[in-house]
Amino acid sequence: MTRFNHRDALGGVLRTAVRARETDDLGRFPREAVRAAGRAGLLGLTLPTGLGGGGGGLVEAVEVVTCLARECASSAAVLAGHYAATAVLVGRAPGELLRQIASGEHLSALALAESGPRPLVPAAGARAHGGVVDLAARKTWVSAAGEADSYVWSSLPVGQRGGTTLWLVPAQAPGVCVPAEIDGVGLRGSAAAAVTADPVRVPESAVLGGDGAGTEIVLGTALPWHCALQGGLALGIMEAVLQRSVECVTGPQPSWARWQGPPAQQPEVRADLARMRAEVDAARLLLADAVGDSWHGGADLQRVLQARAITGERAVAVAELGMKVCGQFAFRKEFGLERRFRDAHTSAHGQISVDEALDLQGRVICGLAVLG
Secondary structure: OOOOOHHHHHHHHHHOOOOOOHHHHHHOOOOHHHHHHHHOOOOOOOOOOOOOOOOOOOOHHHHHHHHHHHHHHHHHHHHHHHHHHHHOOOOOOOHHHHHHHHOOOEEEEEEEEEEOOOOOOOOEEEEEEEEEEEEEEEEEEOOOOOOOOEEEEEOOOOOOOOOOOOEEEEEOOOOOEEEOOOOOOOOOHHHEEEEEEEEEEEHHHHHEOOOOHHHHHHHHHHHHHHHHEEEEEEEEHHHHHHHHHHHHHOOOOOHHHHHHOOOOOHHHHHHHHHHHHHHHHHHHHHHHHHHHHOOOOOOHHHHHHHHHHHHHHHHHHHHHHHHHHHHHHHHHHHOHHHHHHHHHHHHOOOOOHHHHHHHHHHHHHHOOOOOO
């Protein structure tokens, strides 16, 4: 059997994503790019080949998200959420649904975080009655809200007070409420929004891994995958900012600016570009090291959390340096730097923000329960 080549599949998707500026400016969901990813086999990249998937893992998923983020961070954010959700679904969701993902016909998303000091610890329970479960909660920062076909949803267990239970919630399930209009500040095309269960009703068979088993699944799968993929998103944005900044200072300059001399001849500009290059390279090495450990079965949750936090912070720093280096050019829409500046700042937030990742890492350092 010929091995699925995700790099070859990325080519057409990237050409579609290049046209993403209008999508982002208008806050429009990048359906064309997502459909192209489905046709190319990238939605099923991480599924087993026996189900029609690509047989890839976290390393390949991070690479796809990073490459896509260089062109359209909104599209990359959607795929990042999908890959993290799919990692939870493998071995727990019905085979027919997994085959739909593999064929590019089904998009999923994570719906774990809630408002409050401990976003990943669900506050609302699940009430079972007559083979049906009622879920009541408000999930924040859900990518592809209203666009995904299903959500991986967390709640308190049905039969106990502590712990977490995960559910497969179809987007069309009764009680799923999504804002009629979604208008984000950055990553505007990702359709990230709060999704409310008021309540949502699903069959008891929609449970993923068993009642109360969600904490282990989140710690072992959802959390490391989400953190690594968010790191790939931030890295892709950083690489795009650096590339555009270099093009800005080495390209043709307008006549009114020539009296200052070419920017590349200015020591302070070169120093800032060197700082940006160092930040990008350091972030890439840190992420590759953390993901490599996870992929080989020695997942170190602390290092994956660290990679998420540092790449998120460094993306903001690189974007701010890019705005400084490019000066007035940075604010021209057609140049694309201002959009990536917004995207970089937004990438530091999400279901697991930089601050939350640092807090979770601190809990590991102190020997505290991560989700306790």
